[in-house]
Amino acid sequence: MQKKADISVMGCGWLGLPLAEGLARSGRRVNGSTTSEQKLDMLAQAGIRPFLINLSDPELNEQTLVEFLQTDVLVLNIPPKLRADGGESYLQQMALLHRALLASPVSRVLFVSSTSVYPELNRIVTEEDTSFTDDLDPDNVLLKAERLFQNSDSWVCSVVRFGGLVGGNRQPGRFLAGKRDLPNGDAPVNMIHLEDCLNILERIISQEKWGQIYNACADEHPTRREFYEAAATALDLEVPNFKDMEETHFKLISSQKLKDDLAYVFTHPNPMAFF
Template sequence: MKQISILGCGWLGFPLAKALLENGFSVKGSTTSEGKLAELKALNIDPFLVALDSKSITGSIENFLSGSKTLVIDIPPQLRGKNSDSATANEKVFVEKMKTLIPYIEKSRIENVLFVSSTSVYGKANGTITEETIAKPDTESGKQLLEVEALLLNNPNFKTTILRFGGLIGEDRNPITFLAGKENLENPEAPINFIHQEDCIGIILKIITTDSWNEIYNGVCPFHPTRETYYTQKATELVLPLPQFNHSRPSNGKLILSDKVETVLGYTFIKTEL
């Protein structure tokens, strides 16, 4: 039985762990919440309390990595307060956390790393975006994600695949809950670039089961209605106040393609409408 370690059993990592178990893998899962350890264990996920810091790691990171050939890193930058997108360039907290982690990966028997990144690395670019597009992040979190991508991809001790997800949505998560009733929203004609939780899990499973390493993939559903069309429809479906958009200025936005997921990886999207 193949064993996989998932660093970060949160909104995506937890259901991913369950899906891996259903597909015959054994799973070690980390959390920063002591109260979640029992929940992981109850589902036959080997639980570990692990927290990364810019200078150290709390918890038994060696045991968490031991016995696994594949590591999934699914922890967001979570730059808040002084470490928000207004942080100065030398406050690279997330980058430093990864630099603390990497030596432990090198000393382990991990052969493959899957790093969950974000399409935020493309910044505010306009037009069509593919994996070949030069990433130019304009937020601190995007800049740090891109730097971590490079750290992992350039490390010769293991193979790395980068998965850049678009906006994450699911049965319990949709941005309309924050935008309902809002007025003067910008870019009504810009396309959405979202992906459903089920497809996030499906793509990760496909990467792991086909050994698709040393790659960069965009993970975005090939369904791109305009912001106004999508959010109006979702507000109507959920009986929420309709958002109001500003049409006085031209819309700007990027259309992120994930053709490579379909043609190279051979993945078929489950949620073709969101």
């Protein structure tokens, strides 16, 4: 078996690939997983040891997963696909991975999550506000997955809950362009740029900030109307139309804990400057 890696990045997509590339450039031994056979050469050329792993594949090669998990740190970056079955298959995949981790040398897990774990409380929201999720959305799939990896005596887990992901090939002007009668135009957006995502993950790893939960969103929170109209205009697309509403439902995510603990200053603090 090949020498143990320093870090394994599960899910080398929009976020995981540039993260793994940056970690490899810094001199770390990095394993990277993908569900696409076409990506294997690209990972190898970037100095990443490539693994073809699809946790939903009933013919998954368990030995491949064992070798991928020969590492000190696992970055778990697999966003759930909730539309098909409400997230049931995702939780099954996470349970499979959890069982494999128990037999691995992994001692630290960095779980990439989302601010979708929070309900709309119409106020500033902090990391402790998942207590309301337990009451209002007890079947929240992401929160169940987070806790699966947090509640372990075999490793220590940190969770990063990112806001809306923007940057690279994710152009927000395309998200709502031309749509009509959209709700909550006056609600604040909670966005984060790819560059800040990468900086934050790398800083958690380098500063050994384990056993923590962090929200991660840009400092500024323009309204949905302001943000998506400007984003569409920047791409010369039809601006979306928001209907007038007597009541706005929202959550305004605070990243203060992250900024304090990591001494972090956002590179892209204002989403209106993302495009």
